[in-house]
Amino acid sequence: MAKRYVIVGGDAAGMSAASQIRRQDPEGEIIVFEKEGVISYAQCGLPYFVGGVVAEKKKLIARTAEDFHSRYNIDVRLYHEVLQFKPQDKQVRVYRRQEKEEIIVPYDVLLIGTGSAAIVPPWEGRDLPGVFTLKTMGDAEKLLAWLEEHTPTKAVVIGGGYIGLETAEALHTRGFKVTVLDLAPQLIPTFDAPIAEIVQDTLKRHGVEVYLNEEVVGLEGDEKGVRAVVTKNGSFPADLVIISIGVRPVSELAREAGIELGPRNAILVNERLQTNISDIFAAGDCATHFHRIKNAPDYVPLGTTANKQGRIAGVNMAGGYARFAGIVGTAIVKVFDRTIARSGLSEKECDALGVPYQTVSIKARPISHYYPWEDEVLTLRLHFHRDNRKLLGGQIAGGGGVDKRIDVLATALFHGMTIDDLQALDLAYAPPYNSVWDPLQQAATVVQRGKE
Structure with a gap:
């Protein structure tokens, strides 16, 4: 009988794994469950899509579900949300969102590629109209659709990391008066202070205001939309807010299934991307990444790493042998x-x-x-x-x-x-x-x- 491979998550790691499995096992059955309506797209390009540098959504999409089916015989099921891993039965419980029904799907080998999610603290007002994250294609589409119906002028970006800075530039390009708030004493805290100061000077030179050591306590507004971001030090007027304070690995289902977690609650994997449970692999933003300099598992979610890990996981899932050499945090x-x-x-x-x-x-x-x-x-x-x-x-x-x-x-x-x-x-x-x-x-x- 053909082996059945089940992959949870249809972005970088998941689809890289699926493609590699098909190369290794031409007869295997490959099923990919993706809870959203799009797969295999460039999340790192979303700020440039919002800013208009990338004019069309389709330019960010590498391949569609139809492409994978027709070219590789990979069964990609959109709007299918996995609710539970059942390792003891080698099954996954899946909610078919369009049909509004649950199904049980058995597997021989499972890959968890659930990625990461935007961190949104429980601030009062976080659900006000005009408040967004920018993590998924759906986030970008909601933001752009909202901008077509509204004419905000003052944007506040909460968070001075990579995506926050790129988003600040994108909004500035669209003509917004942009303010960046960060809890830390410097921007991009993964960098040394002298480099962060160069970034801050660059933002100010282009008219973007930067406020550091600002702890957000809530957002003010009404049913018409957000009006201000409130910190312990003051209030910042805003009719558009982007929350960009980082991401976390989506690993809750793995933990519930008895799968061991590592740094920052990412799924702990070995060099072959195997978890502690037989026939279950993990890759990408939900998994740990071995750091060559630290000589230890780490969590540095990047698209390059997700694609590499997915490919290596696919080889091993299909019975081959490949090892992830690790990252150096580039x-x-x-x-x-x-x-x-x-x-x-x-x-x-x-x-x-x-x-x-x-x-x-x-x-x-x-x-x-x-x-x-x-x-x-x-x-x-x-x-x-x-x-x-x-x-x-x-x-x-x-x-x-x-x-x-x-x-x-x-x-x-x-x-x-x-x-x-x-x-x-x-x-x-x-x-x-x-x-x-x-x-x-x-x-x-x-x-x-x-x-x-």
Whole structure:
């Protein structure tokens, strides 16, 4: 008999797994349950969809349910919400939302790819008209539909993380007066303070107001809509509010089924993406991610990782052997005309782990000194182990050239290189693209001179 594979969640991890299973097992039955009406779309592109940079919803959708069925014989069932995992019976209990009925579906192998959900505290007024999150395609469509019927002018974004900053820019592009509130003493707390200050200056230079150390206590308004965000320090007028304070793994059903959880209640998986229960795998934003620098499970939900984990889970579910090599915590974000990126550990993470480290910080042009360049120079910060000089992490901010350097750094971190190894790298050079010594190598030289 053909093996039945059941996948819960039809986005990056789930559909990557389904595609890989089909390559490994041409005869297997693959069923994907997705509680929403769209699959396989780019969540990271939603702020650009809202801002009008991406003009059409369909541009964010990689493949439709029909595509997967016709091309790969994968049975994708939209508007099917899984209510329970029953490992003892190897079954899932599913609610068919359109038919308003429940069904029981058996499986041979199960993948949990339930993703993450936006964190929304129990603030009074969180359900007022004009208050949104921006996590799913449905969120974006609701926001855009609301904007077609209303004419707000003052937007408050609660949360200064990646999506919050991208959303602030998107709303500014649409002509809103935008205010960003954050509970922390700096924006993007996963970055070092000097990089966060560059981001804050960029926002202010473009007319976005930033208020830090602001603890939201509620939202005011009436049936017509939200009017203000209230914090312990004051009140901020708003007729549109975006809550963007982070995400959490959707792991409640897994916990109820006896599946072990890890950091931040993400589903704990091994290098093959297996859970503690036989024939149950997990991948993507609902699962843990092994961090190569920390040498421990972590939770860093990103689309790149979800696709990799889904593919690896699919191979293993179909009887093959593949292992997830882990992450080093690489991320990049555009904030108006500036780009910030990071890989490895921040100063705070080094401190929390008790790692003895040193930091080198420099400013450098990303191209030759004599070649015309009107953009801001790069700010680089590299952290390395004080004893063995292994690279621990780094962050870069600037205009052009940030993406190139962060990927070089991520590669160096992945392979356990030292700060001194950077100088030996054979990197591309021509005056319009680099100097004879890349900025990363210049930082390494500063360290070596300090050692001499």
